[in-house]
Amino acid sequence: MPTQDPISPEARLALDLALTIRHDGDGGVADDLTEPAGLTAWVHAHPATVPDPAGFTADAAALTAVRELRAAVRTLFARAVRPAEPSPADAARPLPVPEALARLNAAAARMPTVPRLDWPEGAEPVAGRRATDGAGPLTAVLAQAAIAFLASPERHRLRACHAPRCVRYFLKEHPRQEWCRPSCGNRARVARHHERHRGTA
Template identity: 40%
Template sequence: MDVSASVKDMPVRGEHPALDLVNTTFIRGGLRGQLIDVLRTPADLDEWIADHRGPLDLVEPYPALDGPDGPAALAAFLELREALRRLLRATVDGESPTAADVTAVNSAARACVDWIELPPSADGPPLRRSSSADPATVLRARVARTAVELLTGPDRALLRACPAPGCILFYLRSHPRRAWCSPACGTRVRVARHSRRHGVDPSHDR
């Protein structure tokens, strides 16, 4: 595994947070490429979180997970990621999800509830409250909630798995002409088609 890959190397960033989480694993190098996972350490997860503070409504400063509890937090987060990956796959395939994966997302969503309260003066901005003080639990709950909103809302119909050979990424078909997760995948497929037409082994294309 290429240890130099970081969150910034993700081929697709800035999608829906649930997709951005699943897309932290990708294949570098096309059909015969290498599986890359950019979430290998708690520090990697902190970098991913920094990218998603806004979409996940995380109030600054969000505590770093790269501490003594970091490995456990990362492991729990990756479990959620894999459940989401299988749910996304089932959705694009038109298949029923497994009960275990639905339960994994629902448990994460339920583990932390947010609400707002009046300040003592009943004036000024509301006080934000959470049922959990554990930042990893808060984070998983926020991601799980966005996933529930995605899979139960209008964007569900836009969910796609990139059809390029050797690509494992998901995206929302945000405009009708979007046929690939990224322009790079579209280019790769066009080059491979061109190579096949000219008798070149397309698997050598990247």
């Protein structure tokens, strides 16, 4: 079956942030970022987010900032999948879109930069800018990844999974894909089967 282009690093990072809210396996919703240790573990698993991921330890302020950014990203994901329904986790209390945009843009602007001169041998000097600490603050990196993804054609592949109990977003990889994972497809088929038999009982 033909597949789409590979997922860009920006799209992967934005999706991975959104997917820290997930189905808990018992019919509820789990949040991987309820405490600083959860954010620390998440950053360690995503080394492109900070210059020294192994040395990163989240504090309460970093956790709050990332959770607020995640709420904005999920609100904008819900907007991106319209006219389809958003993830059930986002249907009840989404942020107003202008607030989500303001939150995302403010986070992206937290990347401090300084002037930089590059002058390769045999070429003209080139002035540019670089982040003062390599990858920049965590929320700025995450926000910039989300902006790059939402402004790209990849956004059109974004879907909310509507299998029973699932709250994930995913990028559609082939035209017939309806669910984020095969296990969600199985759950959806079982639920449809039960619904059909309940209607004929």
